[in-house]
Amino acid sequence: MFGMTVDQAETIEGKNGTIEAQIIQSMGGRYLRGARPQRMTRRVDALYTGIPGKLSGELIAAGIEEQWSSEQAISEAAEALMLSPVIRQSLAARSRSPVALLRAIHRPDTVEQGERALAFARQCAIDEVRHGARASVKATMGPARFSIDTPLIEAVAAQPETLSESQRQALNTIRKAINLQQSARVLLNGDVGSGKTLVFCLAAVAVARASKGLAAILVPNEIVARQIHELTAARFPDLKPQLCTAEAGDIDPEARLLVGTQALLHRELTQPLSILVIDEQHKFSVDQRMQLVGESTHVIEASATPIPRSLALALFDGWTQARIAGSPVEKSIQTHILRESERNAAIDLVRHHLQEGRRCIFLYPRVKGKGSVTERAKALNERFPNRVAVIHGKLKPAEKEAALQQFRSGQAPIAVASTAVEVGVDVPDVGMMVISEAERFGLTQLHQLRGRLVRNGGRGDFVMMTAETTKRATLERLQALRKHSNGFDLAEADLKLRGFGDVLGDMQTGKALGTFKLTRLVAEDFL
Structure with missing residues (x-):
């Protein structure tokens, strides 16, 4: 019966009752998901979603129900609201009392009144974050009296x-x-x-x-x-x-x-x-x-x-x-996402860049073992004999410099390297870079690596190799890199994907999400 358990169905069998459920629209019609019996209160009730994995909405609702009849509890909650200068000023600007706000949030007369109160609480949470950021920065700023x-x-x-x-x-x-x-x-x-x-x-x-x-x-x-x-x-x-x-x-x-x-x-x-x-x-x-x-x-x-x-x-x-904004030179970099089974497509791109006189870099997260610098260097050397330079952090300084010089001069136009090595910093004509196990890297590092390509302008290819089965969230992150070529736009996309996390706590000296703890803020609230 609408996804209820047998016990739940028997509880309301033959009786008039109220159920709570989510209405799902599909090609075959509509159905109810997560239906469960609710007691009739004859009022507009707030729905508390809680904090996943930490605090259930039912527990919050029970706590509110228990405290709502206590005038002292409501008074203390109102005083807590007024401790925030942002909320205090916002309420004063609207000639509204904190008690009235609490009633509108938890016991609204109409759905519309409740929605307006929640919108007000959300805006207060956003304003508190801004206020906390400014206060945090100002706390570290002192006088510096000179003009430059x-x-x-x-x-x-x-x-x-x-x-x-x-x-x-x-x-x-x-x-x-x-x-x-x-x-x-x-x-x-x-x-x-x-x-x-x-x-x-x-x-x-x-x-x-x-x-x-x-x-x-x-x-x-x-x-x-x-x-x-x-x-x-x-x-x-x-x-x-x-x-x-x-x-x-x-x-x-x-x-x-x-x-x-x-x-x-x-x-x-x-x-x-x-x-x-x-x-x-x-x-x-x-x-x-x-x-x-x-x-x-x-x-x-x-x-x-x-x-x-x-x-x-x-x-x-x-x-x-x-x-x-922009770059002093005109360059166009194509960003690709390939699975390991599509590695031959990357090799075809390598051949094209070598024919054009450009260099190529293969980066790996490990120096030894399967899928490492040493293993892949051997395979690439079989495809491109005497054209591969091997560079990683475990080489002696003289060996590393010799390999870098081979790469810079073009004697070995393919570099196979570990990510621990800063490669390509002073080699302007790198036309292609292949990153193995790209899912292990953050967007910032990937974008920095991509920026090493075609420093003097022209066309380049940036290839991110992933495992055959990659999580959806990881693919979304890599797709953001393919979509955005500008670093600041990419940082905004990263912020949307990862959220603020502890960022807010850092800025507000430990206050996770301001006064209204259950308000869920997202990047779009500030962008």
Whole structure:
């Protein structure tokens, strides 16, 4: 009987009763799903869905029923609502009492009244998140009383290249945030090859010169650190840029610009930082990213695809958002999702790129074993004799450099590598990349890898190989990468797919979802 158990059916057999069920429309007509008897209350009752796996809706309903007859309980609940400045101001703006709101949510006179009350509660939850984000950021911001206008103009004018209009707009956004006379929090978004490195270097230099203080640029690996150090040492020698890696010594007291890896976190600074730039911020934890930040430190976090927490902070008005749109060169990258049984299709693409004089990279998550770098390198070498370079983290430094040189020169135009190795950073004509077991990677890492292709422009192919049976949620994630080529759009898609999770708790100092705990917020509430 409508999916009821025998006992439930016998309970109402031959009697008038009320049932609760979901009406399902299908080709064969309509039917009821999840039907169960309910007692007649002759009122509009709220339906509590609860928290899956933690708290059932029935338990919540029973608790509300038990407490609703207690004036003291209602009064205490009303006082709890008024503790939130957001809810307090919203109620005052509508000349509404907290008790009236509680009654409209839990015991509405009509369905319409209940829906209006729930909509009000949802908006309050959204506003609380925004309020919490702003408060969280302001709590870490102190005075920073200097203007970077003059040093920034001079630094930009001294560069050998002309900044794109988008780079100028992003730099101007950063300039305005820093000139507000308090420490700025900026999320800088720009795809690989968009020129964001030059933008954040110019900002750091301008702050160091204006404040006569110390600037630092934190990056995830030594290759990138050396590249940025070489650039800053050549262009801004007055700041005496110092490279800070695991092998480097103590910080030179005369250095006013530090460029380093995580080793920088373990160095004793000669003075508090005036500005900290964190490149590829998704590769550092929250604690690491804030370890060097003082009360008056400006912070710029840069990424092609900002992680959900940082993106949420920007969307919730907590951080200033600066974006570099587009790329200095025209390039078109086709993104493919192939199953292991379709690997020959990828090999056909490899042959095409080799004929065009481009290089190809195969990335694997393991160095040894089945489906590893060593196993697949052997198979590829049989297909393409003497054209395969093997690169992984377990090679000796000299062996690794020799393999990289073979790949750079074109002697071995195919690189088979582990993902632990930063490959392709300085090889502009990589036309194709094949990622095995792509389901093991996050969207941010996949997008970063895709950005290494055709750095000088042209057409490229990015292939994600998956297992024969892949979960639907995983395929949706990979489909998002195929759909979006822009890093910020992809980060928004990632936020929608993954949700906010602990992001909200981080921003509201432990309050998971604000005052209305059962309000389920989604990315669309803020985008």
